[in-house]
Amino acid sequence: MLEVRNLSVRFGGLLALDSASFDVREGEVLSLIGPNGAGKTTAFNAVSGYLAAAGGQILFRGSSLGGLRPSSIAALGLVRTFQKTSLFGNRSALENVLIGLHLKAKQTPLAILLGLPYVAREEKTLVDEALQILKFVNLQQRKGELANSLPYGEQRLLEVAIALAAKPKLLLLDEPVSGMNPSETAGFMAKLGEIRALGVTVLLVEHDMKMVMGVSDRVVCLSQGRIIADGSPAAIQRDPEVIKAYLGEKYARAHA
């Protein structure tokens, strides 16, 4: 579904991503792990169009994403969330999801200004759909509350709801459970299973190893801008390169 080929990203003299290649297959959950500064979020930003790549190719469902703006990439079905909580803070939860339904709506500016009847009809169906999405993430009781006033865990769920409203085929989640307590994380893992059941492929960046090992079909490990391992969760846990990247040379030898 997503093919990343020799992707490089440069920040001045620093090569943040050095010729990285990996695939995301349709229907799977793939996790991208690695120590802080390994280039995970950089890879995310390059794939979703927020950063220009210095080299390499990104193919999504067979077509190149090179040079496309983030909004066009989202329209193709590749939708991302952000590492830091990112919401339309001064708007209600319902309005947040309604904004997320932007691509779904068909009304044109002219039709809106003329007040054509289909606009009002469409608004009704959009509200219904937004309520359904809120229900999916168990936030239907919060529809009228401002996004800023929600508890942290619910804010993170609302972010996912906004992304789901954009009808992703591939959903990129950037540390969705960071800062959540264990029970919230467990709830989120269950929710991820339901998202997957909807037919959404997921690319996950996450530090919470329990979650990564619990939900992933495959894991790709990045370190200092390079991909050092790619395999099943069990294989990644035993991989000496991965252990070295996380714990250092000494522990890797002790382990081997």
Add this chain to the structure above:
Amino acid sequence: MTARLVAAAVVVALASIPLWMGDPYVLHVLIMAGIFTIAAMSLNLLLGYAGQLSLGHVAFFGVGAYASALFSLGFSVHVLPGMLLSVQPKPVWLAMFAGMLAAGLCGWFIGRIAFKVRGAYFVIVSISFAEVARLVAVNWVELTQGPMALNNIPALSVAGFAFLRKPSVYWLVLGVAIACFILIARLVHSRAGRAMVALAENEALATSVGIDVTRYLVLATVVAATMAGAAGVLYAHYVRIVDPDVFLFIYTVTMAIMVITGGKGTLAGPVVGGVIFGLLPEGLRALAIRPETQWIVYGVLMVLVVYFLPQGIVPALRGLRSRGGS
């Protein structure tokens, strides 16, 4: 439903004023306040919804006024050395649309330029645009008569009916204001309005769900500029003289005061702010307060509103009502 009833009652009350208010001076004050309220509503679309402070908003007002005045008077101007462009006087209703179109085009231009500039940079671009427009009006004497001003601008007339008397102008301004209000309300409660709000609230997140923010910023500036242009057109054909002072920064400030005190990002805010701060200077004069004191009172009131009701009057009233209700 109650909101609609309140709106209808307000419209009927406003429309009835010329029937029982015979004083032409009062009507004049109301007409001017109405014209500025239209401009304030258009500014609110940019400032309150799209989150971009257009501190050169008066430029659209002035361009609308000048363009409509020029087309209704006719003009001839050297576009290139030896090439004279002459335009015969056009019917006023046609000139009026030319004025709105010219303002809308300027809005499109500013929106396109602003495609990478936001926040403070948008403010600077818009102020610069207004200042350039003012300098053109002052210096391009062949076209604009410069400081000598465009005089004898014909009154608005549609299908042979001339809006000469104050009650008719008042109703016209009220009608345009209602039309602008409805258009903005439609926009705000739609996909386009939500896209503008999304741009103001969190641009990165907006693009991540597929919103082409530039497109909606351009839409907001075009609609806002066209409406500000309509206000300028009404001004030109009501006052019937237009000079470069229509581009003065203070008018933008007046509009911004109306929007911010009334409540930016609310539909009723600029109307409430426009009525209060449009009528206040004249109202204070009617109380026979000396001119110096008049502006001091105006300033103090403004500071008090901003200090005690930082969200504006309309959101404060709404908060009061919901607290009373629960």
